[in-house]
Amino acid sequence: MPATIATDNPFTADEQRTLLALVGAVIPASAEFGTPGADDPAIAADILATARPYHAAVASALSQIESTAATRYDAAYTDLDAATRATIASDLSRSRFAGVGTLVTITAQCYYRDDRVMRSLGMVPRSPYPDGFEVPRGDWSLLEPVRQRGRIYKEV
Amino acid sequence: MTDPVDVLIVGAGASGAAVAWSLAETRMRIVCLEQGDWMNPTEYPSAGRDWEARAFSDMSISPNRRKRETDYPVNDANSPISVANFNAVGGSTILYAGHFPRFHPSDFRVRTLDGVADDWPIDYRTLEPYYAENDRMMGVSGLAGDPAYPPKASVMPPVPLGRAGTAIAKGFNELGWHWWPSDTAIATETYDGRDKCINLGACSSGCAQGAKASTDITYWPHAVRAGVEVRTRCRVREITTNGNGMASGVVYFDRDGVERFQPAEVVIVACNGVGTPRLLLNSTSGRFPDGIANTSGLVGKNLMFHPYASIQGIFDEPLDGYRGPGVCIWSQEFYETDPSRGFVRGYTYEINRGRGPVATALTGMFSGRIPFGEGHHEAYRQLFSRIAGMVGICEDLPEEHNTVTLDPELTDGHGIPAPKIDYTLSENSRRMLDHAVARATEVLTAAGAKDVITEAPIGVGGWHLMGTARMGTDPERSVVNDWGRSHDVKNLFIVDGSIFVTSAGVNPTRTIQALALYIADSMKKRLADLFD
Numbered sequence: 001m002p003a004t005i006a007t008d009n010p011f012t013a014d015e016q017r018t019l020l021a022l023v024g025a026v027i028p029a030s031a032e033f034g035t036p037g038a039d040d041p042a043i044a045a046d047i048l049a050t051a052r053p054y055h056a057a058v059a060s061a062l063s064q065i066e067s068t069a070a071t072r073y074d075a076a077y078t079d080l081d082a083a084t085r086a087t088i089a090s091d092l093s094r095s096r097f098a099g100v101g102t103l104v105t106i107t108a109q110c111y112y113r114d115d116r117v118m119r120s121l122g123m124v125p126r127s128p129y130p131d132g133f134e135v136p137r138g139d140w141s142l143l144e145p146v147r148q149r150g151r152i153y154k155e156v
Numbered sequence: 157m158t159d160p161v162d163v164l165i166v167g168a169g170a171s172g173a174a175v176a177w178s179l180a181e182t183r184m185r186i187v188c189l190e191q192g193d194w195m196n197p198t199e200y201p202s203a204g205r206d207w208e209a210r211a212f213s214d215m216s217i218s219p220n221r222r223k224r225e226t227d228y229p230v231n232d233a234n235s236p237i238s239v240a241n242f243n244a245v246g247g248s249t250i251l252y253a254g255h256f257p258r259f260h261p262s263d264f265r266v267r268t269l270d271g272v273a274d275d276w277p278i279d280y281r282t283l284e285p286y287y288a289e290n291d292r293m294m295g296v297s298g299l300a301g302d303p304a305y306p307p308k309a310s311v312m313p314p315v316p317l318g319r320a321g322t323a324i325a326k327g328f329n330e331l332g333w334h335w336w337p338s339d340t341a342i343a344t345e346t347y348d349g350r351d352k353c354i355n356l357g358a359c360s361s362g363c364a365q366g367a368k369a370s371t372d373i374t375y376w377p378h379a380v381r382a383g384v385e386v387r388t389r390c391r392v393r394e395i396t397t398n399g400n401g402m403a404s405g406v407v408y409f410d411r412d413g414v415e416r417f418q419p420a421e422v423v424i425v426a427c428n429g430v431g432t433p434r435l436l437l438n439s440t441s442g443r444f445p446d447g448i449a450n451t452s453g454l455v456g457k458n459l460m461f462h463p464y465a466s467i468q469g470i471f472d473e474p475l476d477g478y479r480g481p482g483v484c485i486w487s488q489e490f491y492e493t494d495p496s497r498g499f500v501r502g503y504t505y506e507i508n509r510g511r512g513p514v515a516t517a518l519t520g521m522f523s524g525r526i527p528f529g530e531g532h533h534e535a536y537r538q539l540f541s542r543i544a545g546m547v548g549i550c551e552d553l554p555e556e557h558n559t560v561t562l563d564p565e566l567t568d569g570h571g572i573p574a575p576k577i578d579y580t581l582s583e584n585s586r587r588m589l590d591h592a593v594a595r596a597t598e599v600l601t602a603a604g605a606k607d608v609i610t611e612a613p614i615g616v617g618g619w620h621l622m623g624t625a626r627m628g629t630d631p632e633r634s635v636v637n638d639w640g641r642s643h644d645v646k647n648l649f650i651v652d653g654s655i656f657v658t659s660a661g662v663n664p665t666r667t668i669q670a671l672a673l674y675i676a677d678s679m680k681k682r683l684a685d686l687f688d
Contacts, residue, residue, distance in 0.1 A: 025528065025529055026528045026529065026532070027532055028529060028530070028532065030532075030533045032533070032534075033533045033537075035533060050209065053213075082529060082530075083529060083530060085529075086527075086528040086529025086530070087528075087529075089528050089529075090527070090528040090529075093521070093522070093528070094524075101522075104518075104521060104522075105212065105518060106209075108514050108517040108518050108521065109206070109208060109209040109212070109514050110209075111517070112208075112512075112513040112514045112516075112517055113205050113206060113208070113209070113513075113514070117513075118513070121513060121537075121540055123513070125205075126205075127202060127203055127204050127205050127207060128202040128203075128207060128356040128357055128358055128364075128478075129200075129202040129203045129354075129356055129364040129365060130203075130354075130364070130365075131354075132354025132355050132356055132365070133354070133355040133356070133357065133478075133479035133480065134355065134479070135316045135318045135355045135476055135479050135480035136316060136317070136318055136319060136322075137316045137317065138316055138317020138318060138321055138322050139317070139322065140299070140317070140337075142317075142322070142325050142326065142329060143299075143325075143335075143336070143337075145329050145332070146303065146328075146329075146334055146335060146336065147301065147303070149303065149332070149334070150303055151303045152303050152304050152334055152488070152489075152491075152492075153260050153261065153262070153303070153304050153305055153306065153488075153491070153492070154260070154261065154262040154269070154492045155261060155306075156261045156262055156264075156265045156268070156269065156279075156280075
């Protein structure tokens with residue numbers, strides 16, 4: 001896990017450490033698919049920057065996570081193994097703790113726009129515009145049974 | 157005070173644009189005040205790598221999340237469905253999906269047919285020529301011959317069926333149920349200066365290509381060329397009246413925050429089913445202590461959303477995913493009333509093509525189908541480009557206890573009271589939603605889905621805002637007459653979805669615009685005695 005990330009943000013060093021531990025547990029790196037974890041430095045920096053406007057909610061979630069770790073395991077969240085960290089995050093997300101939902105959303109937003117991740121999914125890492133995409137026109141003869149059935153609207 | 161104008165339109169969205177364009181041929185001096193900006197399509201999310209994330213921030217459908225300077229807050233804490241809108245030239249057409257059905261003949265006669273709500277004072281035949289005119293102005297794509305509708309022409313070929321549309325169409329065929337290519341406000345060919353759709357997949361965050369028919373690129377360029385003036389960043393606080401009880405103009409805040417009075421011979425309100433009652437209720441005077449045009453007491457009452465059910469299937473094979481317009485086909489198998497179903501009226505299925513990589517992750521993680529931690533990536537790949545389904549758009553019947561009022565505390569950036577929503581989902585709607593979920597699950601299963609994810613109602617799905625200044629012939633039971641003029645104030649007109657008597661079970665924009673054109677035409681035919 002990287003020790004430091006961007007400093008131009010409102011998160012304290014402790015909050016950053018907890019956040020990194022959390023996002024890396026939620027979306028870990030995968031050797032099988034050749035993808036980084038969400039705690040990859042570039043992705044984590046993106047997460048922190050994106051989370052800036054939501055600092056209060058995210059900081060509240062991080063505090064809750066540390067509190068849960070202390071209550072359940074008498075340990076700092078960052079000292080827990082990855083599986084336990086993921087379980088705590090999942091539990092708090094299921095309990096609809098608002099800040100955790102915000103943080104998970106931001107994590108997914110930043111992770112799934114990373115070039116390496118998009119390539120691993122078979123996507124070209126680019127914006128949709130201006131090139132757009134191809135979609136097959138389809139076979140409109142599928143409509144034949146609908147035509148044969150005839151009118152279904154109510155005339156008044 | 158600024159120079160008087162002949163016609164003042166408040167709001168530059170779907171209906172304001174249509175009425176402005178239609179009235180422009182009169183050569184009257186017409187000004188439109190819009191609280192938002194002209195949008196720059198090159199700055200829409202699909203032009204950037206963060207296109208999905210921006211749907212959660214500055215291009216969110218929720219004004220409370222978006223919080224642009226041009227937005228006003230909405231207190232919808234007392235509603236299971238929150239309000240969606242957008243404030244700009246083009247209004248909510250900037251963010252709509254472009255799903256563009258018409259009402260049906262039966263939708264205007266629900267009291268006669270089903271003994272509920274009220275009949276409209278006009279009918280399908282009245283609006284038919286205005287639907288056609290609006291189709292030409294907006295540029296509608298579709299396929300003629302839909303057996304769920306009276307005959308209607310199509311301007312352009314339909315959007316592609318794609319893999320998702322094909323799979324789900326086969327599911328409908330398996331069950332012998334209706335489906336048809338959706339009418340869409342999306343250009344599939346170059347049309348009226350707009351380029352054709354290139355399947356960006358982000359229609360609901362603004363169309364950078366300009367293929368989707370938002371009114372800033374359809375009606376407004378024509379209206380402006382014909383002499384209509386649009387003033388942006390102008391937020392109207394109230395409509396004023398003179399000693400004769402006629403509207404004398406409006407008080408508004410200009411882009412510098414300066415309070416101004418704009419006198420006008422005619423005032424047309426086009427602020428949607430929440431913004432319009434907010435403005436009317438905020439326009440009090442000695443003659444109208446409960447708000448202008450509110451002698452009936454019905455301004456702000458009978459708020460209708462369309463309760464939405466979301467039913468999404470997970471398929472084995474890759475479908476369209478993030479590619480293509482979100483809309484493709486519809487089904488109106490369950491549109492007309494069938495008493496055996498346990499509810500009156502019905503709904504439309506709007507089939508959704510797929511979703512992007514971020515939305516896939518969030519759908520999976522928040523529904524428990526993608527685990528946190530170990531197994532995340534493998535589970536994700538079981539969903540990516542493999543989700544497709546539909547939403548059920550349920551007809552919402554008018555009930556007076558569903559209201560828009562003025563919040564006693566919350567205000568916008570200019571200190572104008574914000575709208576407060578009080579809304580309860582009816583038992584009829586609940587049963588309809590349940591039916592929509594059950595039948596769609598059958599369709600998706602027949603189409604090959606191995607799992608189904610549902611949500612009903614969609615909590616953030618208050619896209620359609622209707623009924624809060626209803627039209628009718630009885631001044632005690634309606635706010636405007638059968639051509640949009642206030643019963644109380646004879647130079648005040650309303651042209652947006654607030655004048656709907658009932659909501660039908662379809663997206664309302666095409667009907668809102670047809671109504672605006674019809675009202676404009678009614679005004680033009682009566683110019684000599686407009687206020688009699």
